[in-house]
Amino acid sequence: MTGRAINWYLQRITGAALLVLLVMHFWVEHFSAEARTPTGLTFEIIQRRFFNNHWFVAVDLSFLFIALYHGLNGVRNILLDYTWGVRMKKPITAMLLLLGVFVAYWGVTAFIGNPHLQQISTTITANR
């Protein structure tokens, strides 16, 4: 097994995983009872849901990481299909890695260490 073979293999595995996660994600965001309110999703609903169920965070974050890997690896594959892409492989990989880390940071900090989500959680804990 080499890196390239594993990369190829992982692209398939993450694709299959995304299929499952995506159905869950779409269901939760578009068809679940909470999302079908007249106003649609709001910060409030999301906040309530995330506080009540940490699985949402877990699923959404794993969705984010897997989708980022699958997507950026796909972009890398596309670039390597060009003669110049293979020549510039190292900078391309580095750039995509950087972009991935950056977007992942955006996503993670939306939930973890978010002062607004934090605030409610302490209030509710106090009320109990």
Place this chain on the structure above:
Amino acid sequence: MATYQIKLARSDTDAARHFTLELDSRMTVLDALFIIQREHDPSLSFRCSCRVGMCGTCAMRINWMPRLACQTRVETLNADAITIEPLAQLPVAKDLIVDLGPFFEKWKRVRPALHPKDKDSKQLAIVPPDSEFGRQAQVKRDCITCGACYSVCGITGSNSEYLGPAAINRAMLRLLDPRDGNVDDRLAVLNDETGVWRCHTQFNCVAACPKGINLTDSIMKMKRSLLFPKKFHDKQAAT
């Protein structure tokens, strides 16, 4: 007999390109080219040798699809206008002749010849027809290096270093061959960034191959084998 409008790609811009020929429907495109060369324009250049579909030199684009001119009867094109061009993605030498240099450069890269494990062996190799090599070799050894697959692949078009379908197919046959001993070199070429990983299963090569070789199948087999290359190393170890 039927009338056909023939349009040729010519490298000399002043050369005649349009011809109207009366052809018997059983004639091949190669016959038409000979008629043009003998009766209309002796400067027309094209390549052929065997005329029976086993040398691969007469591959060209006929009505936008690569075919062997000697194996394409005009009637089967189901059209009264025939456009004939050289294979795509290869440098044109003259008129309908392409320079297959890039194709054979990659062909050489996978070491297409047999590298016997035991050079002095006097024994005949026994290949059971239902062994993996036997089954794969049935059709896939029929490659006549015509370059049709190479000329339609989208990746050879964008990446001039990509091995291309025919070379990978050949490497697979050598890797499966129980007589062959050069596993590492071939696996290294296939596993390169310009090797099997560039294939994105467009199936253009399969649609184009005049020998009906399922090249994508060979490439996918090699991808899976590179994930678990143990069987080739086992083969190499076995004497």
Place this chain on the structure above:
Amino acid sequence: MSSSAGPNANPIILAARKYAWRYVGNVAFWIQRFTGLALVAYLIVHVHTIHDLRDPETFDAALAMFGKPLFKLAEIGLLATVILHALNGIRLTMIDLGVGLTRQRQAFWYFAIGLGAVLFLAGAIPMFIYGILRHS
């Protein structure tokens, strides 16, 4: 015997014949590529919106904007993109596994496009009714 050899070689008909069946794998490849790139772009924009959870007002403003019919329509387009990429992705994975290599054209038309259209309508119709017709 007739004096004409057959229908005229109309380039459009020839191209359609070529890409609708014989070279349909190539069409599938480009669909996969462009939907993939579109989804990566969408993913980045989407995560950017989610990042606004740190600022509830901006977030609700963004959600209100995405509730507009135009964005709902774009969302239906997103559904089509995802379905095409996913079903063709399944087709490609089967090919990678060595399953159905000789029937990849059927897999494209019947599975990726045919089943895809059914799934798309099943999702798009409720999205259209709830997202656009019942809007405001």
